[in-house]
Amino acid sequence: MGADVLTAGPAGRFRRAAAPHGGRFAAFWAVLTGTLLVTASLLLHASAGTRVPDRFAGTAAVVRSPDVTTAADPIPVPRPWSAEEATALTRRLAAVQGVTAAVPDHSFYAQPVRHGRAVPGLTEGQGWASAALAPYRLIAGTPPQREREVVVDRALGVPVGDGLTVLTATGASRWTVTGLVDAAALYVSDAEARRLAPGVRAIGLLGAPRLPAVNAVVGAAGTVVTGAERGTLEPRADTRLRWIGTQVLTAVSALAAFACVFVVAATFTFTVNQRRRELGLLRALGATPRQVRRTVYRDALRIGVPAAALGVLLGALVALPADDLLVDAGLEPAGFRVGLRIWPLLVGLTAGPIVALLGSGAAARRAARVRPLEALRTAEVEERAMSRTRWAAGLAATAGSGLAGIIAVTTENLSDLATAALLGAMALVVAATLLAPAVVPVLVRVLGRAIPGVLGTVVRGSARVAVRRTASTATPVLLTVTFAVFILGNVQTTTGAYAAAREAAVRAGAVLVPDGTPGLTDAAVAGTQGTVLLPTRVYVADTVLTAVGTDPDRLGAVASRLSVLSGSVAELAEPDTAAVRRSTAERFGWRVGTSTRMAFADGQLTPLRVVAVVADEGAPAELLLDRRMVRQRDPSALATAVLLPGPGPSATPPGAAVVDVATYAARADAEEDRLVWVFTLLLVGVSAGYGALAVVSTVALATVTRARDLRVLRHAGATRRQVLVVVAAESALAAAIGALLGGLAALLALLGSVGALREQAGAHVDLVVPWLTVAGIVVLCLTLAAAAGVVPARRVVVVSLSRPAAGP
Incomplete structure (x- = not known):
């Protein structure tokens, strides 16, 4: 059998x-x-x-400063030691038995400029003492000892003694190349490194230190990493x-x-x-x-x-x-x-x-x-398409998708939002699959009208009688269409939503943005009549907060959605003051007048007084600070943008470009958007590829198991072509039902995601559906379904000519 x-x-x-x-x-x-x-x-x-980074490959162990975290970013951030803390800790570590040298690592922004363009991929400099941690050795020249002296990679093609333009946070300046190394690195004198990066996040140990003694010295002030654990320093x-x-x-x-x-x-x-x-x-x-x-x-x-x-x-x-x-x-x-x-x-x-x-x-x-009496039944009619268990499971899956939607709307974490949305889509797929037999008869009557004549009657009758078979054939198409539509639509909707929110939050004629550099230097923003956004990190206890240094007197003119709930942003011009978002103020119990000790990139603790509380929507960071204070406390901070009231200057310095507000809003997360799009294509490729395989195998299996029906139809007088048309039409009809149910499930999931995005972005969000892609996927599924049904049916029809018709 x-x-x-x-x-x-x-x-x-x-x-x-x-x-x-x-x-x-x-x-x-x-x-x-x-x-x-x-x-x-x-x-x-x-x-x-x-x-393990190459520049720490020569260490026996490295002492890292303590990690702090934030709910908005899953990647820990090391809180820097101050210069005094680092000096004292280095002195104690150097005295540990087996340690031949303890070297504090001062890292800062430095980027060479060649032929008028910033060199990509080389954006960090260190003091010459850190070269021993790699260890890198000079292949020509001498180490840097004075201000404006530098050792660089020989691949840059700058001989010893020549000048080299180097970008730092203050701007471009001419440095003298005193030596060359055979590595992608840039070293300055140790005194210059301490000026550019007063805070220290790592101290490298050379020699053969006794780790218990090192741990005893460090205590709670940091973490000792050795071997592969040094990879955390990347x-x-x-x-x-x-x-x-x-x-x-x-x-x-x-x-x-x-x-x-x-x-x-x-x-x-x-x-x-x-x-x-x-x-x-x-x-x-x-x-x-x-x-x-x-x-x-x-x-x-x-x-x-x-x-x-x-x-x-x-x-x-x-x-x-x-x-x-x-x-x-x-x-x-x-x-x-x-x-x-x-x-x-x-x-x-x-x-x-x-x-x-x-x-x-x-x-x-x-x-x-299955009951024994079912063996006596000859009809292929399915008595009940939906069992109580199937109803219960389908409704439970529907409720689960609703719960996922509620979580997506209420969560403040973007990663949790994406996870909840995806789980909601999965639950809708399960619900649509389980409940499909309940709606298949209706959909067969509606969609089946597109098939005219007697063959259409045969197709509709067969699909209505075998509800479970039709639903099972539609399942892989449902899976494919749901995930493709939801994933593509969700990514495009999310990208457009946050770009629109950024654009709506800015009132400017143009924006000065980095071009080939990680940020804008002081020289690049000097003389502009706009509002500078200078980001940094501020450390409060075991938490890191995002902060932006800006010009208080100009902020209101360009931040169209900045709403001050209490206090005055103008008071940021006073020393050691800050404005905070409402959510941040509520988390820490701050209000106007509260003074809290906070640390910056230099590791120094400073009491900051809250002078204003602003709404979350429109605030560029959790803390708003005066730009002069940020520059003083974070010598390597780079501006992300300058919001210009007019069209902007015709000539821009190296590493900067002028764009319109829409371009700025779209470019703000361009690299992450690109990675997310690659991610999206991978997911769609997996789901669509798997779905295509499932469509072919399921339809082919359904056709093979109907061999008796096709032989009966053939011997009843239908031509070979008519039998194949019936098979193709019924397979395509089942695929169309799956595509319709999958599209509805995806749209429901997308609507829930849009609601969550509106809460997160605080702006109007348009639902973006990739209709062209959806149409292509649906056509592919219909084509595969029809072909997968016709190929095995042809053999069945040919064989049926040499066999007598099977009895019922």
Whole structure:
């Protein structure tokens, strides 16, 4: 019969015969693809650990300043020691047995300029003492000893004794090259480094220090890292890049696992539904419900184990050469390499059988409930499309999506918002799949009218009678369309929402922005008649706050949405004052007149007095400060923008450019938006690829199991072409139902996301739906469904000519 058959043995046991090849093939590929994706993404994830920076490669140990965190940023920030604290700690560390040198690392912004352009990728300088931590050695010239002397990478092509323009936070100036090193580095005299970076975040130890003694000296003042732990000293930009890459790989793994369970469950459910009569015969022969369940589970393991083994092998082959692709895409920093790890392979090997068992669980329970009397039924009509359990599960999934929407609207964390929105979309997919049989008859009547004539009547009648089959065929299309529409629409809506909010918050004729540099220097903003935004970080206890230094007398003219709730922003011109956002003031219990000790980049604690509380909407940071104070306390701070009242100067200094407000709003997070778009394409590629595979396998399986119906139709007088048209039309109709349900689920999820974004951005948010992409995906699904139905149907039709018509 081509189905699982349990035959009675001498001991009264039932043994398993071969399962349908179509169902096994579809489930095998679903498990294999999911295992491949999970294994590959986990291997990439496991290889994405931190890498020890070259400039700390020569250290035996490094003492890091304490980490502080903020709810808005998952990446910890080291709170710097003041110059006095660093000097005292360095002196004590140098006295530890085995330490030959303790070197405080002073890092600051410095960027060479060649041929009128800032050199990309080289934006940090250190004092010459830090060269011993790499260790780098001079290959020509002498170390820098005086002001405006510098040692640089010989790859810049500047000989010893020549001048080199270097950008620092104050502007461009001419420096004398006294030496060359064979590394991408820039070193100045130690005295100059201490002036440019008075705060210290790391002290490198050379020699063979006794770590217990080092830990005893450091105590709670910092953290001692050795070996691979020194990777935590990598540049913050690399850490953020790795974090984004980790989010991408984690989401791909989760989506692959979800899609795999989803497709396998649909495949097994479909297979069991088609075998209802045979399972009833088995029950009539004496098989117990437990034996039937065990049969389905055994079949799942026979599929899952070999599929997982092959998936793990292919996943490793896919992951190993992918490191350069991730680096080129900007999802991992330079130097990222993929290596084999045991635990991702074990997870992949385990995931295949587990996914197969999870996917077959509902099918096994349904198989066990088949009554022996069903074996006597000959009609293929399904008596009840929706069971009570299915109704309950579908409504529960709907409620879960609503709960995810509430969480998305109420959360203040953008990462939690994205997670809640994605979980809500997943819940809607489950709900739409479970509740689909309840609406299939209505949708068949509405959509089926597009198929004219007698063939249309046959197609509509077949789809209405076999509701479960139609719903199961529509499931992979529903999955594909939902995730593609939701992910693409959510990203584009989010990007546009925050760009619009930034644009609405600015009242300016033009904006001066960095061009090829991480920020604007003092020289670049000098003489402009606009409002400068000079960002920095402020440390309060174990928390870091974002802060912006600005010009209080000009801020009101350009910040169109800045609302002062109490106090006066004009008082920022007074020494040691700050204006705070309302949410920040409520978190710390601050009000106008409160004085709190805060630390800046120089590590010095200073009492700041709150002179104003402003609304969250329109405030560029948690704290607003006077720009002169920020420059004094953070010598390497760079301005992010200058909001100009007019069109701006015709000539701009090196490292700066003038753009309109809309361009400024769009460019504010351009790099992160690019990474998010790469992330989006990966997710859509995974979901669409998996969905396409599921569409083909499910439709092909459905067609094969209907071989008797097609032969009957053929012998009833239908031509070969008419039979194939019926199959193609019914497959396309099921795909259209899936696309419609998936589109509705995605739109509901997007509407919830839009509501959350309006709360987060505090501005009007337009729903952006990528209609062209949606149309392309729907057409692809319809085409694949029709082709997947026609190809096996052709063989069935040809074979039917040499066989007598099967009886009912």
